[in-house]
Amino acid sequence: MNLALLFDADFIDADRARLTGRRRTHLDTVLKAVEGDRIPVGRVDGNMGTGEIVKLTDDEAELIVTLDTPPPRPLPLTLVLAMPRPKMFRRVLQTATALGVKDLWLLNAYKVEKSYWQTPWLTEEALADNMVLGLEQARDTLMPKVHIRKRFKPFVEDELPGLVGEHPALVAHPGTQTPCPTHLNQPAVLCIGPEGGFIPYEVEKLQEAGCQAVHLGQRILRVETAVPVLISRLYDGCL
The missing domain is CATH 2.40.240.20 (Hypothetical PUA domain-like; domain 1)
Structure with a gap:
């Protein structure tokens, strides 16, 4: 603390x-x-x-x-995250909070097991407790907003385009041709899939909503590692 x-x-x-x-x-x-x-x-x-x-x-x-x-400036990042395994979720939430993410969307995906949504870590109290730990770690006071979306297609078709707007929007997808950009100085949307990644259909739908597929190189990272690596690569201000 x-x-x-x-x-x-x-x-x-x-x-x-x-x-x-x-x-x-x-x-x-x-x-x-x-x-x-x-x-x-x-x-x-x-x-x-x-x-x-x-x-x-x-x-x-x-x-x-x-x-x-005043507290540190928030990152101008909207993080769309396929629901991780529950035992990993706490660490991911605390890390994203500590790095300055204030807008987090938890999303269903094909490789997200239904049981993940039953975890007690998704209760309002548990979410708040873990975000507090992230804020205390980073010396911050601004509480993030967490949005839960259990249906992939309606979110991507109806809500994601509005979040993207004219901002850069990225989906982390190993094997694509474009490396993840660096040194952003503007708002952006970042989509990160579950363990095993988004399936091709999901990547296609995300691209239709305005996202560009990007990679971090040849190594395949766990979600709990990919989240801080991608965020710190995009924004110098979280370091």
Whole structure:
């Protein structure tokens, strides 16, 4: 936890907040914090700053907070991601959040098993918990938006063209002729398939919606590796 993220419910006054649960435990187990110490804090969807620990008990920490620093600029990226295997999904979500992705669309695809959609990691609470971990890691406060689409064709035909608009739109697809571009300075859409990739029909539909197929070279990467590699290749600002 490189940043203690504060929610509205944590505030007991305009400049005072309480940390409980995991965040309170972190002060002891990792930071070894004591009263009088200052720690990095940030308010969800607001500014960052510091919190001075003015009271410390076994169950909670009370802070006087100063929030005077804006969070990092979001990446201007819309990430369309075929639903990964559940045990991988948590890591992918945390990584994408830490890199600055604020608009994430989870999509069904032919190689996505139906059971993936039953995972408890897709509950609203679990999504929020994992995005908080990503924000804390990166020292960010802006919570991403997650959209779930369990039908591939309606999304690609009816919604994706509107997301693409006039922006660059890419689908990661090994074996294509075009390498993934670098150093983008404008909004873009990036589509990443499941383990095993999108099938040819899906790639064709994505291309019809305005996406260009691109590759990262001859190596085939796991989704959890491909996501940060592709994002960092596209945008210098996430590094």
